[in-house]
Amino acid sequence: MKGPEPRYSAWALLRARLAGTGYWRPLWSGRRLREAYDVVVVGAGGHGLATAYHLARDHHIRRMAVLEKRLVGYGNVGRNTTIVRSNYLLPENHYFYEDSLRRWERLSHDLNYNVMYSPRGIVDLALSDGEMVGLARRGNAMRLAAIDAQLLDRRGVLKFAPELAASGPRRFDIVGGLLQRRGGTVRHDAVAWAYARAATALGVDIIEDCEVTGVRAEGGIATGVETRRGYVKADRIVFAVAGHTGAIGEMLGVHLPIETHLLQAMVTEPVKPLVSSVFVYVYPHGECYVTQSDRGGVLMGGFMDGFPSYTQEGQWFRLEDVVQSAVALLPQLASLRILRHWAGVQDMTMDGSFIIDRIRYDNVFVNGGWCYGGFKTIPASGAACATLVATGTAPDLIRAHGLARFATGHLLDERGGGPFPVRL
């Protein structure tokens, strides 16, 4: 490398313009795989990269590699609907998600990379007074934890988001909503790149195209990982491969409380601003969330496909379901065209909350089970997971998120869905 990667600013852009080519440096590529590391993180998605970054920055671990099967940010960090929020009911969850949201608020500055945190608000819509009670329960729990939340009646919702008034009476009309103003969106790919760049600057080796195929252990302690590029020694190993956590469990001989499902998302052609915020619209056997990207495409997602799959290819009927939901909410979307639809592979846990814990060996850790809510937690997950790996003790924010909770009954079941990820 020709020297450190320059700091980003308008000034740097100007200098780069004057310098012609050769000013910018590779963000992360070009590192060589070494024989041994203090920590090997498996998976260069959001969680793996953030974990490595925090291990390096907060715990000063220098001999560290992130091994990636394919490419930096190739998995769910680049396939989600970019929503960030902390409007969770259970304290074990909302304190953690709030920690993450606070990190999002300053992440561009912390990483010197514009991840485009856009606090445009998120509104969970209620369609009956009974649902308003449920939202009030959640919003009040947030307020006790000093997290911003507002309960809007119908008029309040339409004032906040006038585009929702464009419909005549809906089959399931809006009674009110729970608004979190600090919720919003973040440019998803930028998050992976920003962490990869920051971790590289701290000396982490990010090795792409390096699939991990096994863990070697001696006397009950893991000693390293087998990879497509050979054996790599490691004192500690972290798996952050959400979407394939169940398979990692099998590799380690553990049947995890996880099922793997597809979640579809889609985007329309770009148009001028139409959707002002993030809307979550759930009605009997239907669901969608809708937002609009900075480029102008309307992003939509909804239910899971409904059966285990690793194919990343969604079912057409589910695409139609999501579109029907979105048009029911915002009928003016009907004139727009879908440009792309895709599917992400989700770890669905048996209580709907994530898992960060040791797995099988004392020095092997798993960060996964993010269900369909992993993107928004990346900053907090990285920090907390790094603390667990570095100190051996789970910080308070994730103490409840161990694997043992299923056997003891300390479940973190936000929705009350129980051990069935798919319940339409």
Add this chain to the structure above:
Amino acid sequence: MTRLTCPFCGPRDLQEFEFRKTLPEPDSNAYAQVYERANRLEDSLEHWQHVHGCRAWLLIRRNPSTGQVLKLELMGGGGP
């Protein structure tokens, strides 16, 4: 994944069926029955119901990495 062939109704669109759960290992305890899943990338044993059809419960072995159905049989109850 293509259509599923119901033993009673023949090949039918996927949306007529509902997946219920992937099965745990045989002979597992009550906890494992409810919580543990065998997450094999190419071999998943599952319960499905032809819920918008004859309502039969099906035992399906699938490859979740390709969607290919490896085996499909009727569950014990004798169907509709």
Add this chain to the structure above:
Amino acid sequence: MSPAKVRVGSRLASAPVRFSFDGRQYTGQRGDTAASALLAHGVRFLGRSLKYRRPRGLLTAGPEEPNVLLTVGSRPTVIPNVPAPLLVLTDGLEFRSQNRWPSLHCDVASLLQVGGGFFGAGFYYKTFMWPSWRSYETIVRNLAGLGEAPGVSTLPPPAIEHLSCDVLVGGAGPAGLAAALAAARAGARVVVCEREPECGGELEFEGGTIDGRPGGQWVAAVAEELGRRGARVLTDTAIVGGSGGLLIAHAEPGGLAGRNKIYQIRPRHFVIAMGAVERPIAFVDNDRPGVMLLGAAERYLARYGAAAGNNLVLFGNHDRLYAAAGRFVAAGLRVRAIVDSRTEAAVADGGTAANDLRAKLQRGGIECLLGYAVLATEGRAAVHGARVAPLASPHDERRIACDAILVSGGWSPAIHAGLHEGGKRRYADCSAAFIAAGQPEWRTGAGASNGALDLAAVVADGFAAGERAARAVGTAGSAGPAPIAYGDGPPRLAPFWSSPASTDQEKRQFVDFQNDVTVADLRQALAEGFIDIEHIKRYTTLGVGTEQGRTSGVLGAAIVAELKRETLLAVGTSRTRPPYHPVTLAALAGHRSGQQIRVTRRTPLHEWQEGHGGVLEPAEYWMRTRYYRANGANAFAAGVAEAARVRAVGGILDGSTLGKIEVAGQDAAAYLDRMYLNRASTIKVGRSKYMVNLREDGMVLDDGIVLRLADDRYFATTSSGHAGHMLAHFEHYADTEWGGRDVALTDVTEAWAVIVVAGPASRDTLRDVLGSAWHADLGRLTHMDFATGRWHGRELRVLRAGFSGELAFELHCRPAIAVPLWQALVDGGLEPYGLEALDILRVEKGYLVGAELNGQTTPHDLGMDGLVELGNPCIGRPLLDRPAFHEASRPRLVGLRTVDGKATILGGAQITTVAVPNRSVGHITSAVYSPALREWIGLALVARSLAAEGTQLVARDPLRGGDTAVRVSPLVHFDPSGERMKS
């Protein structure tokens, strides 16, 4: 040089069509598209690019058009981003250009062009951070976004047709028609979908013959034969996607005509013959209006008689240039030069026909420059000239005056439809592009989408694919001999992607026109370490626009390969995603939108309630009456009044939405014992019991009353809206763990209407209404007994229960007598009440209202310890022993009252101790104003350690009002001894 303004022998009818573009009136011909009509008027400058706002004109003649997207109609019903080549003119049609303000020719934001390069790849990631992105975002969002957002959509839902066939052929170009012909001749049932309004594809302009006939005649003959053999040929119909053996096609004649249709097609075999997309070449200012793809210019000329220009320069890397030039000349246009990037040596070998043609053109005075490239264009908002130079010495530039540069860098097979369910890309050397390989056994590629380039090969490949498809589905017939085709000949393409340029000039060599991605951007991405094509796509936005990489994908990848000094094969292209063709949300939503998004279930008493002032609201799919208008100004007032009247006199409630499942068989009793926490086997015939289901993890799933109709027959009720789920749950166990037992399950929800008759006057009113035949039963029934009989000749069950705390009965009757029975009860003096009152009555009595069954509560939490202690080994029971469920922090269902007896409490308030105000120890599940007690009362889930009666707590409701001092009260607020119910 003035731009072309010609019609040269249009095939269109001459009927004039008036339209308006950017407020100016024009006249086109019937059948014209916006693109062809404006081209014929010599209007070149038709749009601006997204980022730099550069002037743009038509590049293509198809849906992949990146430059000229139009906004059609006027506010609020605008339709944005319509590709000009797809917009068929109708009289009076109004549309306008996009990405400009205030007008196309005077655009303020185009000043951004001055900073070109500054705004290159990754620009946004490196700045706009202080103080926050939010401060810039509004401006950025308004600049981005292409067309105007619709305020209202008036697109009608599509008609929907289901087709099933042996062979579906996507595309009716020469390959698709040949495939369809072969399959149909072999006896297969064939459906063909063609995106264009006419069949034939490039035969529309390509020379040559098939089976001795000119292309157009062959197309007509094939169409006729296909019709005769029962095949369906659907034009204006694009296959957009599909899964699970289902393919979806969308027919949209005229682009926006509105009479659109969705075909759901279930073929046994699918032949992809969707052709190939021509790609541009990167040279400086290659985005200037007047630069058009060669095939697009041929199509505009052949179909619409609209010329891309009068003085043409053709630029490309294959032999098709010469055949095309011949056709332009024949149409009376002037070809100034043919710039061919291949060297003299490369074209000398073989290709006799093309070489002869070149010699002939040269003799006719057309300059043929071999080993040359167009380096740059000249002009402002339209091309005035091309700067060309030999590739061997690129500094020897010279200028050729022209008004159009027609470019062809080769063709990228349209393989979208072949890349899922197992399909993979494979590099095809001959076209320097990718084809779809690894196809599942039910799918075949054919023709240009399969990499064939020459008409002879395309037709042969298509015919063979059709034959194979027919064989694969088991047809016995023979397809006979394949048609023999002669076309322009093999193009002998030699890859050429970008003309020589300095690194500074690379900022004006466009690869993705819509998103303003240039060669410089690709170079910069590589420098920053974005070396994989997927990363490059995401970082530079290459191919993420409305054309989804159709023109830019392979070109961008090839330039990346050159910059990396790798092969295109090694670089690959980024992943494509469905749909194969952009499709409106209106078409996808179909009829399931608006009120039709879900079925509306109505009880037999729906009309009566609606006609008598009932305010009905959705409850799952059902509509239920919340209150009656006559009883109060709003739900609250009416609910209180109705509840008070039930306690004072009585009332009736429509309970028909209760889920009802009949369970029959020798093993029904034993089976139900497994399904419920308490035992069904101990219910005596003619009695009923309140029963509770657990989920597998021990949480309470549902509750209801189970009636034993006979030794081997039960009638189980579920919560409203839960019947479907509970039936599936019951069936699952009947077919799996309990398989082989004699149990039959039937959902009888709609078979019985339910009228709840509650209150002190209920029995007397029932005596009058039901008549003397029922007097004995009504006198005999004690709590939870039921009697069966008839009323007005129809079945009726009377169950003494009612969950109001009053003397009450549930009448289960056949729907046919629901209304007369209800009316008789009203005439007998009982007035109806709604759900608002029902909730009040239930909270007063400490009955579960609904929010307590939230999937998070165990039977212990809900005070059902007695039921658990029965020790019935039902589903969910084993996991109740987990330690967490017995900790002091687990919730307990309690009653709640305010300390002052006056304050308001609401469901959803959190509960804390007085000492620790920010740690929740529970929440209010339901709260009502009790007319009987004249104060607000509630049900709450509170930590067991704090659940003792009298404990003072605080209900915290910062969202709606603040804090209220509360105390734990007995769960049953009203008539705790149950005197009224037993009376």
